[in-house]
Ligand SMILES: Nc1ncnc2c1ncn2[C@@H]1O[C@H](COP(=O)(O)OP(=O)(O)OP(=O)(O)O)[C@@H](O)[C@H]1O
């Protein structure tokens with residue numbers, strides 16, 4: 001009884017013990033918060049990394065791929081059919097994307113993935129990442145409803161809005177072209193910057209006006225010559241002259257090139273290239289290509305009717321959001337906004353490499369059907385999904401004899417991911433070694449995943465060191481208290497208290513500190529985790545700087561995940577450290593002989 | 603050595619613990635001429651040839667040189683001696699707060715100084731009540747809690763909790779007896795020296811010890827307060843037949859005891875003026 005009483009009294013009267021409690025509290029709190037955030041990040045990351053990757057991927061090690069998709073899939077089916085929930089053939093190849101924006105050509109390296117959308121949707125979440133299936137929210141309010149319902153299978157059709165947008169900019173472009181050449185033209189439009197009507201992109205103009213004064217001055221000067229009808233019906237041109245003029249200049253600068261690009265020859269060339277055996281690539285082909293202006297490659301075959309002209313091109317793309325948009329801070333409001341440079345309905349140009357030896361470059365234009373955003377910047381700033389057949393054709397992967405297309409990878413979704421190891425083993429045995437690599441998504445993204453794990457482990461070690469530091473603090477403070485209480489220990493012993501009893505006082509004192517510290521740390525940590533986003537907002541407001549910049553992390557808010565086990569371990573560990581730290585002082589206290597202790601400060 | 607151990611016989615008070623045992627016979631052999639006295643009065647606590655020296659590195663400070671002394675049950679013995687003569691040391695040895703270098707301490711004829719630590723803890727708690735020269739109250743606890751502490755130590759948590767009312771009443775009665783009934787909740791730092799001494803006495807007595815060891819209970823008090831304390835001790839001695847061993851400088855106070863011995867140069871010297 002006296003043990004508890006004294007222990008409580010010492011707790012109450014020694015304010016220095018508060019320091020111990022606070023250090024334990026802080027240690028526990030940090031560990032819980034950091035672990036929750038790290039776990040949140042890591043599970044979110046895993047989800048995102050997994051995102052578009054199928055469970056198991058069978059890949060060809062060469063860019064030429066493996067012939068005959070059907071046959072490959074049959075082999076897979078035979079080997080591990082019972083574990084497979086779905087699979088789809090894909091072609092994966094690196095390439096280059098270019099488009100024109102604000103009078104400039106923008107070129108990005110990309111990874112092109114030819115897919116069949118229905119097949120891809122079966123092996124992983126695809127629809128979830130497509131812009132047209134999602135509502136757009138701003139500050140929690142839906143500003144745009146989803147444009148397609150989730151029941152609609154993913155495909156290569158434009159949404160109504162995209163069609164309208166496409167028709168509008170096509171008409172505009174034609175009109176400009178006619179204005180420049182003074183006569184109606186009905187050939188294909190060269191790749192050109194998408195027109196962004198002012199109402200939809202209000203931020204674009206100030207940028208241009210403020211940052212490109214020379215251009216706009218010139219533009220207005222040109223405008224004064226009076227050739228530009230300000231109120232052409234159906235064309236939203238108000239306040240839009242700078243861009244329009246710039247583009248006009250751009251077009252005007254090389255009308256001959258544009259003319260030259262529209263050649264039958266080119267059409268034949270690409271057709272021939274696609275159909276023919278790449279190994280038969282002749283000298284004359286090369287020579288002809290060298291003569292031609294590179295811009296020629298961005299031209300399209302002449303459409304027969306206006307309807308065709310406005311319709312989407314044969315190649316269709318889902319473009320990663322990171323490739324075509326950027327975020328910026330509004331200079332006036334400080335708000336982070338997203339600028340989308342290419343929208344569904346726009347055309348982009350792709351360059352990649354065809355199969356065959358030596359590999360030659362191929363170019364084709366296509367229409368953006370949708371914007372793809374998985375939240376994983378690695379993917380979003382890298383991937384373009386393309387319709388499989390068109391990509392196979394462009395790269396010459398279709399066997400002229402059988403009509404079967406070659407593929408570079410088969411993505412497999414498993415019924416139960418636990419069997420992944422076995423599936424991988426069996427598939428490796430089923431295919432000839434060397435040419436094919438079979439990996440799970442985790443193995444494919446191994447370095448990234450293990451980086452996250454290692455980061456977390458190291459952080460935990462460091463944080464546990466912090467708690468150990470708190471433990472040494474307890475040790476020092478306890479020693480002080482024991483020394484201070486030596487006389488009391490002597491009194492207690494003189495009154496008949498046993499050494500074990502005295503030791504118990506200090507051990508339970510340590511335990512009490514641990515419990516109180518770990519308890520408050522636990523509650524504090526969990527509350528912190530719960531309100532972390534509010535706290536972040538508060539800190540942002542206080543410091544005026546964004547603490548958690550969602551433009552960097554792609555997370556709308558800080559992800560957290562509280563693992564009960566981790567929390568328990570942290571709390572128990574902290575208590576154990578507090579008790580361990582009190583053992584030494586407690587033993588010392590117990591070892592005093594009564595008289596020694598009584599005479600201590602006399 | 604045998605010549606110096608004479609004064610045990612001067613007073614014989616009624617003893618409930620009349621035991622004939624090895625101790626008395628050994629003493630009888632040592633001091634053959636006093637054998638009959640020893641035989642007729644069986645001591646409650648006795649020390650045999652106690653030696654104690656403090657060591658400080660190379661230095662050895664001998665304090666006791668072979669103290670033979672015994673106290674009868676119900677006796678009020680006072681020990682006088684110069685400062686530094688080793689009175690406190692002797693009392694600590696008797697109360698099992700320290701261990702002698704040589705010699706034995708007997709309680710009711712049984713050797714107790716070489717018992718296990720746990721048994722000695724229990725003896726301290728149940729048999730001896732100690733009043734310290736410097737009060738030694740626990741500063742974090744109130745008077746009541748201080749007085750309760752021997753009882754809390756004696757009983758386990760559960761038992762204490764079950765009997766807390768009874769025990770608290772016991773403690774309160776004892777505090778009332780020493781005249782501190784109105785200061786139950788005060789901390790020692792809020793009390794005067796005399797009040798602290800009374801609280802210490804209450805603590806020493808609350809567990810109904812058989813022997814009270816008092817180390818200068820009046821040392822820091824004025825003569826009147828000191829007198830009150832001695833009255834209290836006298837009263838306890840008479841009413842409850844409590845054995846009291848009291849250390850003091852003050853000859854006047856020493857005279858209130860039944861018997862006085864002098865500790866000098868590490869030995870017990872006979873006192874002519876013993877009451
Ligand atoms: N721990 C110790 N180490 C060394 N010497 C000690 C120790 N304790 C006591 N002494 C010495 O032993 C001697 C006896 O001390 P003790 O306290 O028993 O004297 P005392 O008779 O009680 O004196 P007082 O009347 O002043 O209380 C003293 O000379 C003291 O210096």
Ligand SMILES: [Mg+2]
Pocket residue numbers: 689690691735817
């Ligand atoms: Mg003394």
